[in-house]
Amino acid sequence: MKEMILLLVSTALVNNVVLSQFLGICPFLGVSKKTKTAVGMGSAVIFVVTVASAVASLIYNFILVPTELEYMKTIVFIAVIAALVQLVEMILKKFIPSLYKALGVYLPLITTNCCVLGVALLNVQNSYNFLESVINGLGTSIGFCISIVLMSGIRERIEENDIPHVLKGSPILLITAGLMAIAFCGFAGLI
């Protein structure tokens, strides 16, 4: 149990997926304009990454390993993720329309988010078992959610500020992300 909690904290904060591993930078910079949309994207990612890491782990351990097709993992995982996102979208639309409405356009966008595939591949690389894979997926996506929500809060403030002309647009965003990354380095002493 203790190891699971440690894994959760270390993936969510210490090895933050966006700020120290650079996965999912595109939505991090693209969808963080407003806190509301950032929360929507973050929760959609938590949902999909957790389910995807569970499914990918099952497929790898029970189909690819026995048939000795491990080298096919990239192709299989990306196909699984694309299909899964589609499936999740249909199921939510049918059974939980309120959640579907809340996640809205963010669901289909997640296929192109590299942190989904990244987590599935990292689970294989670190040879995590099923439970560890799910925890790793959950922790990673919580880390993504934390950083994108923080970023959107800062961006809403930046809008009001007087920024030098050359830094307008993406430079100031990247500098903000850099400062956040320095702050997250502080968590390194946590474990």
Add this chain to the structure above:
Amino acid sequence: MNKCTERLYNGLVKENPTLVLMLGMCPTLAVTTSAINGLGMGLSTTAVLVMSNLMISALRKIIPDKVRMPAFIVIVASFVTIVELLVKGFLPSLNDSLGIYIPLIVVNCIILGRAEAYASKNPVLPSIFDGIGMGLGFTCSLTMIGLIREIIGAGTAFGAQILPDGYEPFSIFVMAPGAFFVLAILTAIQNKLKLKSATNGDAPKGAEVLACGGNCAECVGETCAKNRTILEQKRDEAEAKKADAKASAAKAFPENADPKAKEGGDKS
């Protein structure tokens, strides 16, 4: 043949994927801790890009329009697996330092972007050159970022010591935050020189003005080009409006204001 060299120029300079289109940010930031890593990542991506452009262009009339995205992804994933196995077999040290980012080439938006925007509409030869041009543009910018980070962060270039021993390296530049700072400075320079980029200039505030809604996650490259035309149109409109305002304000002195107003009108 002329078209092919034009594609090379387009990829290297005019639509440089990293510095102008701002695509493929994840590997750009993650693997550029040293120049050699940037070069390795760039060349692996180039190989995948050229092969997938070739394949997609050759199959463009066979793949049905409705399932083109899944088809493209499977083609790209196959080539990525080939490159991954080759790197693992022949360049084990590069494989160790790039690690998970080699299989992640699959979700690099440059590759799907070029497949969607160019290779699926054009014949094989220009598509190959488009892949080479875009790939080399990506490689050059990655190597450049890697070189800057390596020199400042470790005092070396391609592994060889170039700064004097007394130099105290800023190790933060080879760590995660440094990647963001270097890219921020490069884009700021680009803004200062008013070179073209997807993000510089005064983008209109309303998200609905941009073709992609300002949403990079959805972007497949092509939209950037659309955005640029929209922004250019907006600018021209604004200029024309300004000229009109000037003309009407200066009605009292028509002989002074007229030529300028005409120029503005012609542009739009």
